[in-house]
Amino acid sequence: MFDPNDIRHDFPILNVKVNGKPLIYFDxxxxxxxxxxxxxxxxxxxxxxxxxxxxxxxTLAEEATELYxxxxxxxxxxxxxxxxxxxxxxxxxxxxxxxANVVAEKFLNPKDIVxxxxxxxxxxxxxxxxxxxxxxxxxxxxxxxxxxxxxxEKLEALLKEGAKVVSLTHVSNVLGTINPIKEVSKxxxxxxxxxxxxxxxSVPHMPVDVxxxxxxxxxxxxxxxxxxxxxxxxxxxxxxxDLIEPWNLGGGMIKSVKLLNEVPELSCCKVTYEDTPxxxxxxxxxxxxxxxxxxxxxxxxxxxxxxxLFHERQLVKYLLENLKGNSFEVYGPxxxxxxxxxxxxxxxxxxxxxxxYLLDKLAGIAVRSGHxxxxxxxxxxxxxxxxxxxFYIYNTIEEIxxxxxxxxxxxxxxx
Amino acid sequence: xxxDHIYLDNLxxxxxxxxNYGEIKNPDFVIEDANLSCGDEVxxxxxxxxxxxxxxxxxxxxxxxxxxxxxxxxxxxxxxGKPISFVNSLTKKDVLNFFGGRIDPSREKCALLxxxxxxxxxxxxxxxxxxxxxxxx
Ligand SMILES: Cc1ncc(COP(=O)(O)O)c(C=O)c1O
Numbered sequence: 001m002f003d004p005n006d007i008r009h010d011f012p013i014l015n016v017k018v019n020g021k022p023l024i025y026f027d028x029x030x031x032x033x034x035x036x037x038x039x040x041x042x043x044x045x046x047x048x049x050x051x052x053x054x055x056x057x058x059t060l061a062e063e064a065t066e067l068y069x070x071x072x073x074x075x076x077x078x079x080x081x082x083x084x085x086x087x088x089x090x091x092x093x094x095x096x097x098x099x100a101n102v103v104a105e106k107f108l109n110p111k112d113i114v115x116x117x118x119x120x121x122x123x124x125x126x127x128x129x130x131x132x133x134x135x136x137x138x139x140x141x142x143x144x145x146x147x148x149x150x151x152x153e154k155l156e157a158l159l160k161e162g163a164k165v166v167s168l169t170h171v172s173n174v175l176g177t178i179n180p181i182k183e184v185s186k187x188x189x190x191x192x193x194x195x196x197x198x199x200x201x202s203v204p205h206m207p208v209d210v211x212x213x214x215x216x217x218x219x220x221x222x223x224x225x226x227x228x229x230x231x232x233x234x235x236x237x238x239x240x241x242d243l244i245e246p247w248n249l250g251g252g253m254i255k256s257v258k259l260l261n262e263v264p265e266l267s268c269c270k271v272t273y274e275d276t277p278x279x280x281x282x283x284x285x286x287x288x289x290x291x292x293x294x295x296x297x298x299x300x301x302x303x304x305x306x307x308x309l310f311h312e313r314q315l316v317k318y319l320l321e322n323l324k325g326n327s328f329e330v331y332g333p334x335x336x337x338x339x340x341x342x343x344x345x346x347x348x349x350x351x352x353x354x355x356x357y358l359l360d361k362l363a364g365i366a367v368r369s370g371h372x373x374x375x376x377x378x379x380x381x382x383x384x385x386x387x388x389x390x391f392y393i394y395n396t397i398e399e400i401x402x403x404x405x406x407x408x409x410x411x412x413x414x415x
Numbered sequence: 416x417x418x419d420h421i422y423l424d425n426l427x428x429x430x431x432x433x434x435n436y437g438e439i440k441n442p443d444f445v446i447e448d449a450n451l452s453c454g455d456e457v458x459x460x461x462x463x464x465x466x467x468x469x470x471x472x473x474x475x476x477x478x479x480x481x482x483x484x485x486x487x488x489x490x491x492x493x494x495x496g497k498p499i500s501f502v503n504s505l506t507k508k509d510v511l512n513f514f515g516g517r518i519d520p521s522r523e524k525c526a527l528l529x530x531x532x533x534x535x536x537x538x539x540x541x542x543x544x545x546x547x548x549x550x551x552x
Contacts, residue, residue, distance in 0.1 A: 350481075351454070351455075351479060351480035351481065352454075352480075353453055353480040353482075353522075353525065354422075354480045354481045354482075357420070357422075357519075357521075357522065358420070358422060361420035361422075362420070370452070370453055370454070371452070371454065375451075383454075384453075384454025384456075384478075385453060385454040413422065413427065414422075414427075414430070414481060
């Protein structure tokens with residue numbers, strides 16, 4: 001186990017004062033803070049190694065290309081994939097959009113069924129709404145069971161009806177509940193359907209092994225796991241990587257482009273794409289982002305993902321004990337062992353925005369309030385907005401104590 | 416406690432004891448609006464004197480944050496008994512003045528919802544009456 005107080009020295013932003021108070025950052029599900037090691041890795045890239053990758057043959061370009069390759073290898077090892085299966089993107093949202101588009105193009109026909117769930121972030125719902133409309137497919141949103149994970153019976157019923165694609169979040173960004181992806185993938189594959197997993201909230205907080213989970217596609221981003229914004233990952237199982245056509249076209253992703261006729265005006269082009277994953281990364285990639293993500297993975301690996309999850313659950317346990325009073329409505333399971341470091345709640349009778357605003361102004365505490373880009377789920381919880389506290393490696397029990405005191409102050413003010 | 420926030424006495428007073436809160440029986444019109452993205456909902460009930468073009472009575476109910484509720488409460492006090500031309504002359508700046516002249520950008524939407532809702536109706540009324548006047552000539 002690690003001591004969060006040691007870790008805090010690595011995060012310069014934690015020394016910032018907000019409204020005269022030391023920042024207490026409980027908005028990690030939105031984005032995490034970045035340690036010096038990540039910021040320095042990006043800085044070093046630009047100070048010492050900057051060149052375009054996969055093109056020129058000068059020394060600097062070779063070094064940058066090697067760095068980019070190593071970053072991909074680092075990501076692959078972290079999730080137990082092979083480098084060929086790891087495509088860099090701009091983030092979870094871009095990965096999910098690309099997946100929805102290529103899966104639809106390649107595997108969906110009119111009247112096919114696509115399944116998603118009530119637990120989804122809008123970024124794993126809206127792309128499917130779009131492609132289902134375009135392809136005249138039916139999108140089915142499966143409800144959660146009483147533990148706020150996907151209702152497996154309902155899912156199986158849809159698979160029996162012939163559902164072709166299931167796209168599911170690994171961890172709910174509102175409730176922190178963890179879907180049993182391994183069990184789901186067995187089921188989905190027993191019906192020869194495809195499983196897509198939104199891992200934006202799982203990869204940063206718990207061990208994730210794509211071979212063990214056996215999903216076909218997976219998406220996550222760097223910025224929620226100590227890495228930089230604008231960088232993400234699209235994992236595609238080798239089998240699919242070979243079947244799918246590139247969705248972005250341009251420089252750096254071809255073996256050859258040849259004119260078929262000597263007279264250019266009369267000609268058409270014959271294009272041969274690079275192998276996967278290069279064929280899926282047209283244009284100059286975000287090398288600084290990949291390098292930053294690689295440094296973030298080093299940082300997390302040193303702590304160990306089991307320890308990260310354990311630490312978050314200790315914080316959740318302590319917070320849940322303190323939210324037991326009848327001033328609070330807590331959403332989702334009240335057992336820290338079935339969730340990651342996310343707690344959604346309301347102060348009864350008080351709007352979440354009032355709570356979040358005053359926590360910030362009175363106590364320098366950053367939380368999220370609203371529907372968290374998961375409006376259908378928040379409505380099913382019976383509200384329009386929740387306060388969401390989400391933890392990471394640098395959060396402490398002392399911060400939660402300050403949070404609870406601040407909540408009492410807010411309640412006094414608005415009751 | 417730092418006072419560098421908008422939840423000052425005036426706002427808290429209107430939040431805890433909203434003026435003109437509730438419904439009017441047989442209103443001349445009802446206006447509902449919401450900021451769906453943050454879950455603020457407000458509903459006005461208006462008694463309207465067509466001949467004088469005056470808001471005779473106004474009440475509201477809301478399911479909203481404190482800023483939106485206080486803004487609606489203050490607005491009803493301001494417009495009761497006034498002609499709709501007065502309602503239509505109100506601006507964002509007037510609303511911000513309810514809260515000491517400034518409001519955090521993230522909370523502007525909450526503060527402005529009540530005025531936007533009310534003016535959606537009063538501006539339509541004013542336009543209609545202009546049209547009718549033109550028709551007369
Ligand atoms: C579960 C889930 N999916 C997708 C996303 C989208 O991530 P991004 O905005 O980084 O693309 C988020 C982030 O808010 C999330 O929590």
